[in-house]
Amino acid sequence: MSSRKNESGRPENAAPRFARRNFLKTSTVAAAAGASLLAAAPAAAQDRAQAPPTDTGGRGRRYVIRGGAVMSMDPKVGDFEVADVLVEGKNIAAVGRKVNAPGADVIDARGRIVMPGFVDTHHHLFETAERAFLANGLLLDDGSGSPSAFPNYGQHILQGFARVYRPQDVYINELFAGLSQLDAGVTTVLDVSQIHHSPEHTDAAIQALIDTGRRAAFGFFEGDGRAGARYPEDARRIRDRWFSSDDQLVSMVMGGELHLGREVYTRSWAIARELDVKIAAHSVGSWGMRPVFDDVAEGIGGVQVGPDNLFIHMTGMSDQTWKRFRDAGAQVSLAVPIEMVMRHGTPPILKMQELGMEPSLSSDVETTMAADPFTLMRSAMSMQRMVVNQMVLDQGEGVPPTNWPTPAKGTPELLNVRDVLRYGTIVGAEHLGLGGRTGTLTPGKQADIVLLDATALNVAPLNSVPGAVVSLMDRTNVETVIVAGEVRKWRGRLLNVDLSRLRRELEASRDHLFKAAGIRRDLFAYS
Numbered sequence: 001m002s003s004r005k006n007e008s009g010r011p012e013n014a015a016p017r018f019a020r021r022n023f024l025k026t027s028t029v030a031a032a033a034g035a036s037l038l039a040a041a042p043a044a045a046q047d048r049a050q051a052p053p054t055d056t057g058g059r060g061r062r063y064v065i066r067g068g069a070v071m072s073m074d075p076k077v078g079d080f081e082v083a084d085v086l087v088e089g090k091n092i093a094a095v096g097r098k099v100n101a102p103g104a105d106v107i108d109a110r111g112r113i114v115m116p117g118f119v120d121t122h123h124h125l126f127e128t129a130e131r132a133f134l135a136n137g138l139l140l141d142d143g144s145g146s147p148s149a150f151p152n153y154g155q156h157i158l159q160g161f162a163r164v165y166r167p168q169d170v171y172i173n174e175l176f177a178g179l180s181q182l183d184a185g186v187t188t189v190l191d192v193s194q195i196h197h198s199p200e201h202t203d204a205a206i207q208a209l210i211d212t213g214r215r216a217a218f219g220f221f222e223g224d225g226r227a228g229a230r231y232p233e234d235a236r237r238i239r240d241r242w243f244s245s246d247d248q249l250v251s252m253v254m255g256g257e258l259h260l261g262r263e264v265y266t267r268s269w270a271i272a273r274e275l276d277v278k279i280a281a282h283s284v285g286s287w288g289m290r291p292v293f294d295d296v297a298e299g300i301g302g303v304q305v306g307p308d309n310l311f312i313h314m315t316g317m318s319d320q321t322w323k324r325f326r327d328a329g330a331q332v333s334l335a336v337p338i339e340m341v342m343r344h345g346t347p348p349i350l351k352m353q354e355l356g357m358e359p360s361l362s363s364d365v366e367t368t369m370a371a372d373p374f375t376l377m378r379s380a381m382s383m384q385r386m387v388v389n390q391m392v393l394d395q396g397e398g399v400p401p402t403n404w405p406t407p408a409k410g411t412p413e414l415l416n417v418r419d420v421l422r423y424g425t426i427v428g429a430e431h432l433g434l435g436g437r438t439g440t441l442t443p444g445k446q447a448d449i450v451l452l453d454a455t456a457l458n459v460a461p462l463n464s465v466p467g468a469v470v471s472l473m474d475r476t477n478v479e480t481v482i483v484a485g486e487v488r489k490w491r492g493r494l495l496n497v498d499l500s501r502l503r504r505e506l507e508a509s510r511d512h513l514f515k516a517a518g519i520r521r522d523l524f525a526y527s
């Protein structure tokens, strides 16, 4: 093709825009409609701007989400090309075709995909002020002198920014990150907040999770260990003050990092079990953690692994440790994009398949990657398929007639869109001990629901519901978000938040953190 430009700067062989419009105008269809196909939106589309139902999520409050393509993620409930979801109070009351709901308000879901909200099982919400600061960054300096080695996560985030957080920084960072994920359809998160320098830092994090108004597991991890820090013993106070009731959106998980040493982790695990909360821990081979995980798996680390353990990453772990963790009923969260980019090691999806385990998905850090569920699902599926597809190709000679081999017996199955949708919803809910409350559209569970716009320019025409969500959609398609029956995002806009004010507060926090950490702000450096 010619790359010569004409006077208007448009390549000569490109059709000018007016010519295209004339073509559409004179086409049979447009002529029959009597109007240009490029005219403004018809009135019917504007009707969708109506106000949301009021008092949603309140006791006895009923509304029905009508006419959407419903993907329940519960095999017993099934999928429907067109169906209704009745919400009563906080709960899903019914799912099915033509649900009879006299007197209930109606949310018109025609052209929308209705499915459970997404679950992220590992996100460091406090790091929002450093978004994209480490877009190239590795976990640690590898001595290469490259822009990936410096700045890096160990020196600049954990040893740099994290140390200068004040409680008010924790609050605004966590709130902003939470609202951003709510906007993207993530209705449940495990907040791995390693910022507990003092009880005031801890309380700020929990308050932010509550104020966000979505489901969250607050992860009580360590801080920087300064005088006044009370990890892990403060867990008892936290439990009493914040988590005395089970009937609330925010619950508790204990951070039980093994790299803190046996003296600390034996205490944190014991306290977690005394309080009956789950234990989460990072497990990264390239961080040097394989030997200590081997000891724990073998039962000589002073703690016993059980079904209340959620391990994050599990890159580079020994086969024996994997088997023992699986046999003990432990779960694993994978942060696939981060693991690939920051040199944690290859995400162990194939290992989990081999052992009959399913991972939940997690975003980890926005210093380096977006925290929306579409990025997580697509990355997991693409990464696994890259490995397996090459495995299959390598079973041939690369030239006819063996250039397209039939997979040999024992070749891992390709992940499909249903797999990653399950990882991103119900598997995540189960890993956080919330499988009885969320993760599927099941009558009796709480109503954590997203409406995704399948009429949008990047999606229409709708040919596959699971396919469209995983292959085509992004956060712009997340139109309406409901948490425990309450509408939190309505037709593209978060409700009851002053985002301009919150952004100014986050920027002020960011300015403080860079200054106090002695790190220069430069919009074009570090890349």
Ligand SMILES: [Zn+2]
Pocket: 122, 124, 192, 282, 312, 364
């Ligand atoms: Zn992490």
